[in-house]
Amino acid sequence: MPAAIAASAVTRRFGEIVAIERLSLEVEGGEIFAIVGPDGAGKTTLMRLICGALALDEGTLLVDGIDVRRQAWRVQAAIGYMPQRFSLYPDLSVMENLRFYGNIFGVPRLEFAKRAQELLNDFALAPFTRRLADELSGGMKQKLALACTLIHSPTTILLDEPTAGVDPVSRREFWRILYRISAGGTTIFVSTPYMDEAERAHRVAFITHGAILSLGSPADLKAHLAGEVVEITTQQRPKARRALRDEPSVRSIEIFGEALHALVPSAANAIPAIEARLRDAGVTDAVLRVIPPSLEDTFVARLSS
């Protein structure tokens, strides 16, 4: 069975700017694959290339073994794509939106009725079928957009930053739904700017400047982190950060909320040095402890090396 998505040496330019540069990756059927990266890394461009909305300049892209460049329409019939902005018609009702996409994707009428009911129940939208999309809450709009993407039972869905601008509770609910869809065998290719979301995926690719920086399961990525993370809790974070920037035993130092994370090759060697530096700088309230690295730590480590 071919990979759900197989990209090899994919390149796309916009004039002088290279948006995606010789990018290769393979997404297996049924997995949740997340691409993470800062704004402008090329996440949206990659999504659009995969679904054939943009033409690629070089390389090959196969979706379920179908060449996107040659048979975009076959790919488009087999996948579901949810662009960054919820693409719903605000002046159509929940049911009208669903029926519209059902018809566009040629879902047979009997099958549509069954599928729509299933999705509406699953996404807790059943009581609102007659409500206009414009009058739904952000979380509900997002679920309706996902339902429209799934109405033709695609084998793979591409979600471009689906949780941008959605409250944390709705985000959690959204991910529960994604797990259910994935359990049903649908491949999910999702982009996100949030590290904690990427952590929930089966596999993650970090991309910056249109190329993959690292790729693997969250556990693998963390395990391959060369070094340890020392958390420094202090009220004087900017001062502490300045003091540790020149410390040779610290590879990188970043502020994470209430604390600083120092990436060090060996915690045993670095901790006394860090303590000495902080004392010299007059930071007296620091509490140090070694913590398991988060995905963000590994990303920062990769970026700084």
Added chain:
Amino acid sequence: MNWRRVWTIAVKEYTQFFRDHRTVISTMLMPLIQVLLYGYLSSDVKHQPTIVWDLSRTAESQQLLDAFTNSAYFDIRYRAHSMSDVVRHIDDDQALAGIVIPPDYAKLLHEKKSPEVMVGVDASDATAAQAALAAAGAVGSSVTQQLQIQQLKLEGAAPSGIGVDVRARAWYNPGLRQEVFIVPGVLALVLQFTMTFLSMSTIVRERELGTLEQLIVSPIRSSELMIGKMVPLVTIGYINVTMILLVAVFWFGVPVVGSVLLLYFTVLVFFFATLGLGTLVSTIAKTYIQAVQLIQLFLLPSMLLSGFIFPVDAMPKLMQVLSYFVPLTYFLTIVRGIIIKGIGVDYLWPQILMLLALGLAVFTTAVLRFQKRID
């Protein structure tokens, strides 16, 4: 061509159109307002306020003034007592025309001499002035003729039959009614406006909403999307045509001499050009505001060049050449030809063909530019 997808788009467009009450009202009211405004404002410049300084004050001078009133072009509202009275009334726009009858008017007539009557017209508005001047001239010659006949009768002679009888007839619009000419033109003008605007906004709006991106990544073809979007607009266009025709016939009494069927067919040809134009603009503009500005750039000159107001034949050569590229030019000739003159395909085929050619060119360019890609 998958008709289910075309139908789906059309149903969606209908639903959205009729759900947006403001657009429905403006699309339905705008043609009515335009046709009523143009219809009333274009009516002839009759009943102009007039001031008279009658120094003769005789039965003869009153007879002359009656002739002016009966022409319907002059409404004698003021009596002046001096020349400065006359000038002042015209200066401050109370009167458009001033008639001055000399003191010896009746006396000269009896002496079989020609008295001079002065008619002054405010020519700031050239159209109104021309009508008044022509009417004054006509009043003068008809009064002269009457007086001569009277005179001959008094002398006991029968009026001789000698003289050139120029029988000028106004064909097609015997009443020389402006609205008969203008109202069919308004039909064309309104259609051009509604069709380009609606087709432009239906596409630009989807691009701004982001739904176009979703459609691009669906199995729908560009042609299916375009046809699905155009079908409801054609319906709306036909509703507009029917409304305007009803107002023209039953309100303004404009007779539709030619074939209504042919008119409805040529309207369809005109839709091609206008819908294509709106679509073309939507492929160039990135936002709705940009699109509106772009379309205005075309709509106003096309109205001026088309012959809606100024006859194309009277334009400088360069303007005439430009007008050949404006679909409205051909459509105006067609609409006026059918409604006013009652002519058919045998006369209008060159215009219909040109309109079709322009329409096809614009529409094809639009479809080609409207690619199923984001860039």
